[in-house]
Structures are given as C-alpha cells and as structure tokens.
Amino acid sequence: MINQMTINGVKAVITYDSDIDLFRGEFVGLNGGADFYAPDAEGLRREGAISLKVFMDACQEDGVEPFKAYSGKFVLRIPPEDHAAVTRAAIASGKSLNQWAVDVLKQAANQ
Numbered sequence: 001m002i003n004q005m006t007i008n009g010v011k012a013v014i015t016y017d018s019d020i021d022l023f024r025g026e027f028v029g030l031n032g033g034a035d036f037y038a039p040d041a042e043g044l045r046r047e048g049a050i051s052l053k054v055f056m057d058a059c060q061e062d063g064v065e066p067f068k069a070y071s072g073k074f075v076l077r078i079p080p081e082d083h084a085a086v087t088r089a090a091i092a093s094g095k096s097l098n099q100w101a102v103d104v105l106k107q108a109a110n111q
Helices: 041-062 080-092 097-108
Strands: 003-007 010-017 022-027 035-038
Touching: 003 022, 003 041, 010 041, 022 041, 035 041, 080 097
Parallel strands: none
Antiparallel strands: 003 010, 010 022, 022 035
16 A cells, blocks of 8 residues: 555655655655655645645746646556456446446545
C-alpha cells in the first residue's frame, strides 16, 4: 500500500528518505513539482499546506493551470483471458465494457 495524505483536497504520496531521516511528501496530479519534508505527520500536513500554497500562488502569478490536463483516453493491455473475463463481467452487469471499467476504476481510486 502506498502511503497517502490529502492536503487541501490534493493527494500527496508519502515516502521515507533514510538519507536525511525525514518523511517526504509529493503532490500528485499537479502541473509541476511541489514536494515537502518533515519528521512526522503533523509536520507533513503543515509543510504540505505551505508547499501547495506556494505552488498555487506561483501558478496564478504566471498564468499557469496548476493541475495536469488529461484527455480521458488511455490504452490498457491485458492478457486475452482477462479481457474475456472482464467483458463477461461487464455484460453480466448490464454495462458496456467501457462503462464497467470506468466504474471499477473510479471505485479503485476511491471517488
């Protein structure tokens, strides 16, 4: 399981950097880098909020969209037997394969 933290509605992945003996947070889905460090969860929340604000302010100042844009399309390659199994699951649930996959992916992403 990947350690995550949500700060002001934006998810960050949390790792431990043994070289500097600190936890590192890195926001995901941003149109640039915004990371932060602290020795504990409370510090990560505090430093993360500061890092995110600085990033958002810089984006606004520069007229840059802070979040990555996505097309809504991606290619997924799976073994043929898995393709058959998920197609059967979609049909059994009364959905197209696309809608079934969207629903499953949304559930997995906790949305």
